[in-house]
Amino acid sequence: MEQLWAIxxxxxxxxxxxxxAAIGELVSERSxxxxxxxxxxxxxxxxxxxxxxxxxxxxxxxxFASMLAGAGMAMLFGFLTLTLxxxxxxxxxxxTLLGIGLSALIGENFVGKQIERLPNFHGIDILIIFSFxxxxxxxxxxxxxxxxxxxxxxxxxxxxxxxxxFSVVGLRYACVAFGGAxxxxxxxxxxxxxxPQWVENMTAGRGWIALxxxxxxxxxxxRVVLGAYLFGTISILAFVVQTMGLNVPPxxxxxxxxxxxxxxxxxxxxxxxxxxxxxxxxxxQAFVADR
Amino acid sequence: xxxxxxxRAERSSTMALVSPLIAIALTLIFGxxxxxxxxxxxxxxLYVYFVEPLTDxxxxxxMIVKATPLILMxxxxxxAYRANVWNIGAAGQLQIGxxxxxxxxxxxxxxxxxxVMPAMLLMGVIGGILWALIPAYLKVxxxxxxxxxxxxxxxxxxxxxxxxxxxxxxxxxxxxxxxTVNFVGWQTLPHWGDIHLGALFALVVALGLGFMTYRMLxxxxxxxxGSAPRxxxxxxxxxxxxxxxxxxxxxxxxxxxxxxxxxGVSHQLQTPYSTPAYGFVAIIVAFLGRLNPIGAIFSGLLLxxxxxxxxxxxxxxxxxxxxxxxxxxxxxxxxxxxxxLVYYRVKWESRx
Numbered sequence: 001m002e003q004l005w006a007i008x009x010x011x012x013x014x015x016x017x018x019x020x021a022a023i024g025e026l027v028s029e030r031s032x033x034x035x036x037x038x039x040x041x042x043x044x045x046x047x048x049x050x051x052x053x054x055x056x057x058x059x060x061x062x063x064f065a066s067m068l069a070g071a072g073m074a075m076l077f078g079f080l081t082l083t084l085x086x087x088x089x090x091x092x093x094x095x096t097l098l099g100i101g102l103s104a105l106i107g108e109n110f111v112g113k114q115i116e117r118l119p120n121f122h123g124i125d126i127l128i129i130f131s132f133x134x135x136x137x138x139x140x141x142x143x144x145x146x147x148x149x150x151x152x153x154x155x156x157x158x159x160x161x162x163x164x165x166f167s168v169v170g171l172r173y174a175c176v177a178f179g180g181a182x183x184x185x186x187x188x189x190x191x192x193x194x195x196p197q198w199v200e201n202m203t204a205g206r207g208w209i210a211l212x213x214x215x216x217x218x219x220x221x222x223r224v225v226l227g228a229y230l231f232g233t234i235s236i237l238a239f240v241v242q243t244m245g246l247n248v249p250p251x252x253x254x255x256x257x258x259x260x261x262x263x264x265x266x267x268x269x270x271x272x273x274x275x276x277x278x279x280x281x282x283x284x285q286a287f288v289a290d291r
Numbered sequence: 292x293x294x295x296x297x298x299r300a301e302r303s304s305t306m307a308l309v310s311p312l313i314a315i316a317l318t319l320i321f322g323x324x325x326x327x328x329x330x331x332x333x334x335x336x337l338y339v340y341f342v343e344p345l346t347d348x349x350x351x352x353x354m355i356v357k358a359t360p361l362i363l364m365x366x367x368x369x370x371a372y373r374a375n376v377w378n379i380g381a382a383g384q385l386q387i388g389x390x391x392x393x394x395x396x397x398x399x400x401x402x403x404x405x406x407v408m409p410a411m412l413l414m415g416v417i418g419g420i421l422w423a424l425i426p427a428y429l430k431v432x433x434x435x436x437x438x439x440x441x442x443x444x445x446x447x448x449x450x451x452x453x454x455x456x457x458x459x460x461x462x463x464x465x466x467x468x469x470x471t472v473n474f475v476g477w478q479t480l481p482h483w484g485d486i487h488l489g490a491l492f493a494l495v496v497a498l499g500l501g502f503m504t505y506r507m508l509x510x511x512x513x514x515x516x517g518s519a520p521r522x523x524x525x526x527x528x529x530x531x532x533x534x535x536x537x538x539x540x541x542x543x544x545x546x547x548x549x550x551x552x553x554x555g556v557s558h559q560l561q562t563p564y565s566t567p568a569y570g571f572v573a574i575i576v577a578f579l580g581r582l583n584p585i586g587a588i589f590s591g592l593l594l595x596x597x598x599x600x601x602x603x604x605x606x607x608x609x610x611x612x613x614x615x616x617x618x619x620x621x622x623x624x625x626x627x628x629x630x631x632l633v634y635y636r637v638k639w640e641s642r643x
Binding site for chain 2: 084086087089094099100104108208269
C-alpha cells in the first residue's frame with residue numbers, strides 16, 4: 001500500500017506541470033493564438049520561481065514570481081505576434097530559444113543551491129489541488145461565461161468577432177498572458193515543489209509535450225486532465241518497470257514520454273473529423289483590423 | 292493603441308535588405324545594455340565580444356569551423372520554411388547523421404582507402420534523411436503536427452545516441468570513456484589549419500540551393516506552395532511531395548553537417564555531444580538570412596561569431612558564456628520584429 005501510494009504520488013507529480021501548462025496553452029489557442037514558446041516560458045518560470053524562493057525564503061513569493069516570469073515572456077510573444085504581426089510559429093521558437101538561454105544565464109548563481117520544498121500533506125501540495133481547480137475554472141469560463149464565449153468567437157472567426165465590436169487583439173493579449181502565467185507556474189512547480197533545485201534545461205521538453213496535449217485533448221479542458229495523467233502514468237510506469245529488473249537500457253526507457261507524445265499525436269490527428277470540429281478556426285492566423 | 296501598421300502595396304525590397312541590419316544593430320544595443328548592467332564598459336564589452344575574435348587568425352578559422360554546420364542546416368531549413376514545412380528537428384537529424392557516419396569506423400575499422408570518406412559522408416546524409424522522413428511520413432499519412440513530432444525526435448535521437456556510444460559502439464580500449472574508436476586516415480576529412488572540407492560543402496550547398504530556389508522549377512514550386520497553397524495545388528504541385536522533399540533535403544543536410552563535424556573536428560563519437568545544439572541555432576541562421584539559402588552563409592558566420600564571443604566574454608570579461616544563447620535568442624526576436632517593416636508601414640497615432 002505504502003509503495004503504491006508512493007508511485008501514485010510520483011505520477012501526480014509528473015502530471016501536474018503538464019496539466020497546468022497545457023490548460024494555459026489551451027486558453028491561448030482557443031483565442032486563436034498558437035504560442036509555441038511554452039517550453040521557454042516554463043523554463044523562465046522555473047528559474048524565477050527558484051530564484052525568488054531562494055532570495056526571499058518564501059515559496060509563495062516564488063510561485064508568484066514564476067507566474068510573472070511566464071506572463072512576461074508571453075507578453076513579449078504577444079507584442080511580436082499581435083502588435084507587430086510576426087509569424088507565430090517562428091516567434092514561439094524564438095521565445096523558447098531565448099527562455100532557455102536567459103534562464104541559463106540567470107540561473108548560473110543558483111546551481112547547487114538548496115531551498116525549502118513547498119509544504120505538502122503526504123505528497124499532496126497546494127499546487128496539485130490548484131491544478132484541478134484551474135481546469136474547472138477554465139472549463140466554466142470558456143463555456144459558461146460571456147467572456148469565454150467572446151474568447152471562443154475570437155478564436156473561431158476573428159473578422160466576425162471584430163465586426164461585432166469585440167477587441168480581438170485585447171482579448172488575445174489577455175489569453176496569451178494567462179497561458180504564459182500557467183506555463184510559468186508549471187515551471188515553478190518543477191523547481192519549487194517537485195525537485196527543489198535549479199538545473200539548467202530542467203523542463204526537458206515538458207513544454208512541448210504540453211503543446212501536444214492540447215491537440216490530444218482536442219481543445220477541451222476536461223480531456224487535458226485525462227491526457228496529462230495518461231502521460232504522467234505511462235512515463236512513470238516506464239521507470240517502475242526498470243526497477244523491477246527488466247533489462248532494457250535506461251536511455252531507451254527515458255524515450256517513453258517522447259514516443260508516447262508522437263503516438264498520441266498520430267492517433268488523434270488521423271481522425272480529421274474530430275480535429276476539425278474542435279480546432280479554433282483562426283489558430284495561428286494574424287489579425288489586422290480593416291477599421 | 293498609438294502604434295498602427297499599414298499594409299504596403301507591395302513588399303519593400305529596401306526594407307528586405309535593411310531589416311536584418313536593423314535587427315543586428317538592436318541586438319548590439321541590447322548587448323551594450325547587458326554589459327553595462329554587469330559592470331563592464333559597453334564599448335569594451337562589445338569589442339571583446341564581436342570584434343576581437345576577428346582580429347586573430349586562429350579565431351577566424353574557428354569561426355568558419357563553427358559556421359560550417361550552421362550554414363549547411365540553415366540553408367536547408369530556409370527552403371523548408373519557405374515552403375511552410377516546419378522541420379525544427381535538425382538537431383536530432385545531425386546527431387543520427389553523426390551516428391550513422393560512426394558505424395563505418397566502429398565496425399569496419401580496417402576500411403582504409405579513399406572510398407571510405409565518401410561512404411562515411413553518404414552514411415551521414417542517409418542517417419539524417421531517414422530520421423527526418425519519420426515526421427514527414429507522420430505528417431503526410433496521419434496529419435500529425437510536424438513541429439511537435441520533429442522536436443520529439445530530437446530528444447529520442449539524443450537518448451539513442453547516448454545509449455549506443457556508451458554501449459555497443461564504445462571503444463573497448465577506451466578506458467571506459469563514453470566514446471568510440473578514433474577515426475583515422477581516410478576516415479577523416481582533409482583540413483587546412485582547423486578548417487575542414489565541410490566548409491566547402493557548406494558554401495557549395497548554400498549557393499546551389501540559392502540557385503535552385505530562384506532559378507529552377509522546383510524552387511518555384513516550393514515557394515508557391517509556401518506562400519499560396521491553393522494556387523500551388525491548382526498548378527498541380529503536390530503539397531505532400533513538398534513535405535517529403537523539404538524534410539529529406541533539410542534532414543540530409545543536417546546529416547551531412549553531423550558527418551563532417553565528426554570526420555573533420557572531433558574524429559570520434561562521444562557523449563554528451565554538443566554540436567546538435569547548433570540545430571536550433573540554425574533556425575536563427577535561416578531567419579536572419581531572410582529564409583534565403585545564400586543569406587544563410589552570412590548569417591551562419593555571424594551566429595558562429597556569437598559563439599566565439601561568448602567564449603571570449605567568459606575568459607576576459609568573466610561573464611558566463613551562456614550569454615551567447617541570450618544574444619542568439621534576442622537576435623531572432625529582433626529579426627522577426629523587424630520583418631514587419633518589410634510588409635507594413637509603422638505609423639504612430641496620437642490618442643484621440
